[in-house]
Amino acid sequence: MITFENVTKKYVNDQVAVNAINLEINKGEFFVLIGPSGCGKTTLLKMINRLIHLTEGTIRINGKRISDYNIHELRWNIGYVLQQIALFPHMTIEENIAVVPELKKWSKQQIQQRVRELLDMVGLEPDKYSQRKPKELSGGEQQRVGVIRALAADPEIILMDEPFSALDPISRTKLQDDLLELQRAIQKTIVFVSHDMQEALKLGDRICVMKDGEIVQIGTPHELIQNPVNNFVREFIGVKEHGMNTFHIQAVIEPIASEGDQKNLEDTISTKDSLQTILQKLAHHECLGVEDNGKIIGIVTRASMLQYLAHDSIERGNVNG
Template sequence: MIQLNGIHKVYDDGFQALKDITLTFEEGKINVLIGPSGCGKTTTMKLLNRLTNYTEGQILIDDKDIKQVNPIELRRQMGYVIQNIGLFPHMTIYDNVATVPKLLKWDKQKIKQKVDDLLRMVNLDPEVYRNRYPAELSGGQQQRIGVIRALAAEPSTILMDEPFSALDPISREQLQDELVRLQKEINKTIVFVTHDMDEAIKIADQIIIMKSGQVVQKGSPQEILANPANDFVKEFIGEERLGSALPSVEKLMTKQLFTVYQSDSVEKAIEHMVMYQMKEIPVTDHDGKYMGMLDLFTAMNQSDKSIHALLDHNRKTVALNAGSEQLIADNLFETYDTLGVVSEDNTLVGVIKREQLLHTLQHFYELKRGGQ
């Protein structure tokens, strides 16, 4: 995990590039820094491998202050991918990818195996491409080599500074897809700088929007599209993109809950469901932790049993921080009418009903079609 605490950066001429940046780059996620030119996004990234130093504050990587780490050692522990790729033109693809493992004095057979594995990972046949030179590859192929060279020494963190911006639109889109696919396999902490909002939305787990050296908003693409923090964010995202966001799970759910405790009687649960016209009711313990869902017909047919014995313990729940797209993709409402929404500690915070979700989706797609 990478943590920036109260970071300031002031240049010798007095220009303050960064102002009190406090951030966490999530482990195993693609964290995208984005904002207009001069906002501080590239400066923020270059602090992480000490290509530039901060004036005030602290940066921790896995709880270790980076100022206590030798800069050369720090850089060898990180992959770095830049816009102009930076492949060595006089070296073969094999030697380019093997650069850092050789510096680390890896065994020759281990290096060869690693290079071949990485080439296959980006769909480049080692037998075909291993001994070629950069000039013999297309721009998209060269950028793939740039990416796997950053992965060769198995770093936990990859820094990517507008790596795809110089490519044609088709190659760029292919590499964005490739990065998202690769991340599912390699599970690295990626810090990715871009000025392209569409790219950020497509690849990011976390987007950090910057302006004038400060963080304006951070969150998942879904959260930012659904809840832009201010007019600057709205303008930067663009009206056409704002209309593409489904409501968050928090906005979809009903927070006013009618629940029963697992220790209550079945008769009490039936009374509640009849009184509030509910087909089923969520059950919690006395600390508010979600225990399961009890449906009315089961309760009426087996009223002699305890609530615990009648609970549907296997029913899935919805995480409060889940995206609506995931809710739909998982098809959770195919079987059930109501699902509990839970926080990270399994506290019940709301429910989502199938009818409510369908109504929201209908309204959303009507808006997308211009009301037609």
Template sequence: MIRFDNVTKSFPDGTEALKGISLVLPARQLTAIIGPSGCGKTTLMKMINKLEKPTGGTISIDGKPIMELDEIELRRSIGYVIQRIGLFPHMTIADNVSLVPRLLGWKNERIDMRIRELLQLTGLDPETYLHRYPLELSGGQQQRVGVVRALAGDPNIILMDEPFSALDPISREQLQDELQNLQQSIQKTIVFVTHDMDEALKIADTIIVMRNGQVEQIGTPQQLVAEPANDFVRNFIGTERISRQRTFSEKKLKEFIPLFERDWRGDAQKVSSDTSIGEAVDQLAESTHDHLAITENGHVIAYASERELLKAALHKEVGASL
């Protein structure tokens, strides 16, 4: 858990980048920080690994104030993915990804296993890509390698600073999907800065909306769309997105089956595929189970968690893509 207590940040020119920020970033979830340019979102994220230091207040990780932690050790323990990727062009993909594990003193066998595992998780065949150089890869492939490098040392926290914003729309959407699937497997604490509301609504468990160095609202994607805190949040989300969410909430589960899980092994509450997304969300909220088992003609055809139901309700192009 990452905690900010009354954190402020002022620069020498008098700019107040952050004004008394107090919030908690939940562990093992993806939190998106969003807002207009200059709102303080990147400054807030960079304080977690001490790339920026607060003027006042306290930041703590798992109860330990970060200003008391060794700066180098802290940064080695946190993954970091940036828009420009930052791969070393003269080093192979294997050498780029192994940097932090080697600094941490890992043995070669462990490093090799970790790299291969992560490349496979992000859709890159190890035998194909391990010995290539960054310039031999597409932008999307390089960004995947950037994610792998951030995960290589098995950090509990990963910071992502607008990592997909420079990519073409198709690559960007593919990487958003990859990140969602990856997070379901690794369950890390991810802090993701973006200026794209559609991206935040799609990938985040929690969204922090900022303006002028302050937090305007914190909530799940569903909460922000259903109950924007003020006119700024409502306008930033956009009336079109709000209307879209309400429309999709009325659609039936059977229209979204490809978005849901097929091999859930735990207990689940059964619900008909003719149930609407909105009704399904309400039923799951009242249930003691974490998943719904979606049935058709008496047979279970898919499973859906609350996260997947909300993503379906917010998915902007699902009707066209299925």
């Protein structure tokens, strides 16, 4: 677990970048930091592995102050994906990925196997890519290497600063899916910075919305959508598209009450389905299962959908229109 107690960061000009933050990130949690440019996301992230020194307060990992850890022990056990791609230009892709495993004195064979496994995972053929230099890869390919490099030595905690921003929508979706699957399988603690609310809602167990160095709201995707604390959060979530608020399936998913319920489902939808598809199915069935990565994660009922749409319509001020 990572805890922030009254953590403040002032840069040299005395400008407060992060102001008296109190925060608990749970073990195994996918925690997303989101907020406008300059609100302090990168600063918050970099204080965790001591790339930036805090000015006031305490950060603890598993109860121990980060200042009490040996700096190498701390850094090697925290994977980090920088906001800018930062591969070592003179080293091959394989060497880049192997940096921390080598520091940790893994065997050559073990390292080679791990590099291949990771390259495969993000769709970069090991035979084709492992001996290339970073400049021989596209921006998006380099970014994928940056992500797997952070995973290489199997760290407990992974910090990711907008890791998918240079990717096209398809690669981005694929890598998001891979990361979610990975996190579900190995239960790492991931602190993930994003600009993109859709990405945050998809990935986050909880989302922390920041503004001007402070926390505005922390909650599950469902909580943020259902109960935004103020207009800032509401606007951040409800990006207007064609006068209609973007539909977030998280807003209408309900938990499954019992195993029996699951067997009674007549039809299912996917978390990726459009609002229109879901409405068409709800016209025929009172209740639908919601499938995500092959698993039923909840249900959507006709009643909850009507409630959601009515609410959305009132928000837009066109109840009659």
